[in-house]
Amino acid sequence: MNNVYSLRQRLFVLILTPLLLMALLLGYWRFTVAQTTAEELFDRSLLSAALAISRDVAISGGDALSPTTSDLISDATGGEVFYHATGPGGIYVTGYAYPPAGTVTNRADIHAPVYFEAQYRGETVRVLRIVERVAIDGVTGNATVTVWQRISDRSRFAAELALRAAGLIGVLLFTLALVVWFGVALGLRPLLDLQQAIAIRSPNDLSQIKRAIPIEAQGIVETLNRLFAKVEDSIAAHQVFISNAAHQLRNPAAAVQSMAEALQDSPTPAQRDQRIDELVAAARNSARVADQLLSMDRLRQPMPDGHTETFDLTQELRTICAEAGPSVLRHNIDFELIAPEHPVDIHGDRLFIAEAIKNLIDNALKHGGPDLTSITVDLHPDDTTAMVTVMDDGKGLSPEDSALALGRFSQVEPSEGSGLGLAIVVSVAERHDGSLVINRVDKGASVTLRLPRAK
The missing domain is CATH 1.10.287 (Helix Hairpins)
Structure with a gap:
């Protein structure tokens, strides 16, 4: 089954996925920061309101709050602020009658502001209580100012900040998605142009592609x-x-x-x-x-899988020579095989190697001339290479004739052969990482096929 996918879509997903994950992390971080910011802003607004109320209580003698303080309380950071003030001796001065109660631990400095959370009319509120030294109607003592605000107002404010940030991130992501989608299309246009240029080519046109490309x-x-x-x-x-x-x-x-x-x-x-x-x-x-x-x-095609094996070249040579012997002996030519008694293992295509050796024997028989009286097949291995040499005492073959003798459809001298025998041997040798060499001898011809031994 073929997996068909668009490179444009793949790049789009690869680019936007990490950006989306980063946007989620950034959104979570921004929401946390918004909550912290809201808490700090509201706490500061409570402190400002408490200080203003305390000042007005001291100045007016507890009669009323100044318009500035009233505006500050009504315009506090997006939420309603409640307050309660008492003068020296705990006398009620102004504000709401029943402030939320909360547990305050013993403090070394009673004049330091104290924040805590409590319940007020069934809702959770954030409370600030401060104590200041004031004089009202000639009476000097501690005045307590309590201001509080609903936690839900703070949460709503934090949510608004987070939503604004999320909206901004969403708009940026959407814009970036459009830019990436159309940008990738523009970036891939040279590849599409290349595809069209190849598509309109003639099947006979195999010349090199020459055009500007990324x-x-x-x-x-x-x-x-x-x-x-x-x-x-x-x-x-x-x-x-x-x-x-x-x-x-x-x-x-x-x-x-x-x-x-x-x-x-x-x-x-x-x-x-x-x-x-x-x-x-x-x-x-x-x-x-x-x-x-x-x-x-x-031999021109790649070697198929399963066509190679490890086999004993000594035994294979005995079989080849037994089959070729009657044909050679029929021409009154001596035929000899020299091979070691022990196995000589090689790895390759048995049929091609056998055909190469048969071609060497057939080449000696066909091109030895009228003076040919003997053909010898000699196997002499070393640690890494198995060498099969076919020698004869015919009219001879020189290493200088290698180009003609080993080429396809070519012969050193005209004969009844096709000019393919030694060319096939060369191809078999190259296919098995070996070689074919024409040896220099005083009489006749000597050709050696070298094949690597099996590891």
Whole structure:
């Protein structure tokens, strides 16, 4: 199942999610600060009101509060303020008759303001009580001023502060969301332009992408350019391979057709038998070329999973030589295998490695010339490498001829072969992190296939 998502939406969520979390934390912090601020403001307003009432009581002799004090009490920070004042001896002076009662601990300084919470008419209130030395009608003593305010008024004020902050944060978040949504769209526009530029390309156009792109997308474009180059090289290689394959298959096919037509016109049974043998040989050669072409094409593909194994190269060589021996001996050529008695384990594709060794033997048989009398297969391993050397005493092969001998569809000298035998061996060696080397010898040819040993 394919997961389809929008890069724009992904960036939108990635950017706004931490901002939203930060906004929640900021909102909680702002609400806490609002509560603290409200408490401080209301406590200060209570203190201001209490001091003003105490002053007016002392100045007016307890008759009335000044207009300024009355305005202060009525305009206190968004909530109603209640008060109660008594003169020396606890005589009622002004204010509400029954102030809220509260427990006040013993204090060293009785004139210091005291804050506490209490119940007043079924509601929780914040109370401030101060005691000051005053003289009323010639009587000097302590005057007590009590002011109080509902806690609900404070909470409402704090909630209003928090809501204002939340509204501001919400507006900022909404604005930021719009900016991010449309900003991401503008930021992704070069990628959309790049997509359109690629979409309108012809399927045959694998040239490099050359256009102004953001730095963040340069890696993608460079990867695409490398991929285009590889695809173009692969297509070109396939076209060359198909052209060469068609050329190589044309001659065997023409030979088979020619011999089949000649077989129909054979005047005698002896000639018919001879042409049948020639037709069978041509058909085998054609099949061999087709097999080599298929092998070369398979070697171009990545190695599939499960096609490799660890096996004993010594035993595999014995099997290969046992199968190739009759064909070699039929040409009156000595055939020898030199291999250690102990196992030599390697890891790889058994079928490809076996085909590579068969191609080395077949190459020695086909290109050894008329003086060929012996072919030797020698396995000599060391700690890290298994080396299979195929030697013959034929007309020889020099390391200087490596480019021609190891190339595809090329030969040092014209022969009945297709020019793919050693090229397949080279591909098998490279596929297994090995190599194929033409050795310098005094007589004949010596070719060594090196393969890493299994760990």
